[in-house]
Amino acid sequence: MRVLVASRNAKKLRELRRVLDRAGIEGIELVGLDTVPPYPEAPETGETFEANAGAKARDGAAATGMACVADDSGLEVDALRGMPGVLSARWSGRHGDDEANTALLLGQLQDVPDERRGAAFVSACALVVPSDDGFVTTVVRGEWRGSIVREPRGDNGFGYDPVFRPEGEERTAAELSADEKDAQSHRGRALAQLVPALAALAATG
Ligand SMILES: O=P(O)(O)OP(=O)(O)OP(=O)(O)OC[C@H]1O[C@@H](n2cnc3c(O)ncnc32)[C@H](O)[C@@H]1O
Numbered sequence: 001m002r003v004l005v006a007s008r009n010a011k012k013l014r015e016l017r018r019v020l021d022r023a024g025i026e027g028i029e030l031v032g033l034d035t036v037p038p039y040p041e042a043p044e045t046g047e048t049f050e051a052n053a054g055a056k057a058r059d060g061a062a063a064t065g066m067a068c069v070a071d072d073s074g075l076e077v078d079a080l081r082g083m084p085g086v087l088s089a090r091w092s093g094r095h096g097d098d099e100a101n102t103a104l105l106l107g108q109l110q111d112v113p114d115e116r117r118g119a120a121f122v123s124a125c126a127l128v129v130p131s132d133d134g135f136v137t138t139v140v141r142g143e144w145r146g147s148i149v150r151e152p153r154g155d156n157g158f159g160y161d162p163v164f165r166p167e168g169e170e171r172t173a174a175e176l177s178a179d180e181k182d183a184q185s186h187r188g189r190a191l192a193q194l195v196p197a198l199a200a201l202a203a204t205g
């Protein structure tokens with residue numbers, strides 16, 4: 001069975017595929033948006049990661065008739081009362097400008113002392129499966145706690161990875177290998193919870 005992985009962020013898409021591929025769910029072939037005809041996508045205006053992930057996966061399932069997985073994620077910074085949160089991708093006003101988003105965040109936290117620089121990456125992942133009477137939706141959430149460092153470090157990953165130091169690590173998320181990130185990350189933890197639903201889907205043929 002083919003399952004659509006709906007993300008326009010190439011680096012995030014790579015992570016989604018890597019983690020799902022490694023889970024080794026027999027009978028599921030993951031395909032990207034580049035293999036299906038373009039369809040209108042609702043803007044990500046939800047108040048929660050869960051709402052946005054559900055909307056992205058529902059759009060994909062409705063447009064293609066395929067089961068669809070999507071992620072909505074972001075960084076919640078304690079000293080900013082949980083922001084940028086669902087606005088993480090466009091915090092500086094330019095969607096997906098990782099450098100500008102990160103620079104703005106570091107500026108905002110300039111005077112925040114080390115002991116109050118806590119933050120968490122959050123990922124909500126949704127699986128939407130078309131059925132005879134609508135859609136069956138499964139939404140899961142993973143979190144990864146850490147803190148915001150003062151200077152970007154590392155070239156791996158994407159987004160805010162160079163300024164996020166996971167709990168128990170001296171390195172930033174951008175200094176971890178792909179395997180190391182997947183084993184701890186918010187996205188890795190969320191997707192691990194989707195595996196049973198995907199396995200059940202695969203079993204339906
Ligand atoms: O919606 P899609 O097409 O999947 O791609 P996107 O980049 O717009 O993704 P989101 O709407 O979910 O926004 C998530 C943003 O949060 C940040 N983010 C999420 N996960 C991250 C991670 O693992 N490492 C670093 N930054 C991350 C990054 O800035 C992302 O652009």
Ligand SMILES: [Mg+2]
Pocket residue numbers: 044089
């Ligand atoms: Mg987005």
